[in-house]
Amino acid sequence: MSDGILDEAYERLHRTGPEYQGWLSNHGPMAVEALARHGHQQRVHRWLDDYLGRLDELPRALHPIDDWRAALGDPKRAGDWLAYFDRQLRERPWREVLGTWWPRLLPGIAAGATHGVIRVGHAVRALGEDDLNSQRLTELGQALGYWAARWQPVPGADRLRDGAPTDTSDGPDTDAIDVDAAFAGLPRIDNQTGGVRDRLGQLPGVPRWEPALAALRPARSPAEAERGLTTLVHRAGLDYLRFGHAAPVMLVHAVTAPTAVLRTLPALDRRLWAPSLAAAWAATAAMTSVYAPADGIAPPAVTAATPAEVFARAARHGDEHVVKLADAVLDAHAATGDDRLLSAAGYAGQLI
Incomplete structure (x- = not known):
């Protein structure tokens, strides 16, 4: 660079x-x-x-x-x-x-x-x-x-912080954090109009919101928190292909917010990693619940490309959200090897 x-x-x-x-x-x-x-x-x-x-x-x-x-x-x-x-x-x-x-x-x-x-x-x-x-x-x-x-809290997320562990050891996990199941349980607000602050303000009135938020259990170790964040970004990137058509700009943040947290972990005390996962999940869950439709569509066909080509296309497009999403999904692709993620940036470029 x-x-x-x-x-x-x-x-x-x-x-x-x-x-x-x-x-x-x-x-x-x-x-x-x-x-x-x-x-x-x-x-x-x-x-x-x-x-x-x-x-x-x-x-x-x-x-x-x-x-x-x-x-x-x-x-x-x-x-x-x-x-x-x-x-x-x-x-x-x-x-x-x-x-x-x-x-x-x-x-x-x-x-x-x-x-x-x-x-x-x-x-x-x-x-x-x-x-x-x-x-x-x-x-x-x-x-x-x-x-x-x-500074603005996600409604209901304080309970996640209250339950976050402080252990910094990386012993074996008895069961993995189930990010997919947590995503599947997310409700949607009824009135998906207005700005983000108005939409977030509706969440306390959604009966299933707080139980769904609590469905992702706290990480029991820093290593588990890092894996959970990696999985969270991966799933959010794939969900953009299913839901991005509904809010092409705002649903970018469901991917880029947890990516930012994941990037920051190495600079933080390991005791902060578990609460970082909890906060990132709350952010992505909230953006999904207030902007994504209940039913997704089949992922669109996007011309295949290498990671370098994916970002080059985003750079030529020039929209800041397309650039930032390409940057995030390239991180997720490097971590997971899932080529489906590379389509998300191109899809954003079509939508925005």
Whole structure:
């Protein structure tokens, strides 16, 4: 990956805010990281030239964050949160900051239709082992600040966190986490209209919602949590082929949110892996329940392609959601070898 081009892109983007037109998420940092990651650096600045015009300016900080609990989920404090994390990352190692804030932010994984955690996942991957890259540290700070400002829980997910184990050993599992069965039990909201916040607000009134959410038992070890996340992303990617026609953009996040969590695991204390799976499941389950129809369609025919060709097609398409979905399903394909996943990005390109 060309470090210089990505860092130049971050520098351009860091003058802009995390949202625009009221509450739409700024996808720029996520898309350019994916483009650079997959060898399409030559497209990064041209893509940004088209994208930057729609974005708002970086919000100004007004008051320091003193009571962080009270400020969580307050979008009016977005500038304050961005300034807070910028300062934190100047004063402390980024893994230490992430380790402190991940368990605080994780219960609000629905933030910005899950874009808070997705942007953090891209930022963590961009940093990798580079602890001193100023542009990438700034990006992580802006990603964390956005998540904090839009912090929003998935209804009913607090019970999953209460039951999460703290064991960090990797002993043998007596039975595997059944992701497929958990997906099969997900209900749907009756009124699938309106924005994501209105839709999520309907979940507490769905009688089968909380039992379905609790159907995926907590991981008993970090290794089981990692396997569970890998399976979760795999299944969500295949489900996009069945349900994506109903909400082509929003159902992308059912795949990219757990992908972001999975990418972040190596930077986290292993005690955080099990609750990370629980939160990722809650996010994907919620997006599925509020956007997917009850009955799926047969997976569409998409021209076969290699992983490199899949991403090249997404890059040529240019839509940020198509790019991010291609990036996620390539990760899932590398982990599972399931060629069906490669069709999801091409299908998104047809739909969007």
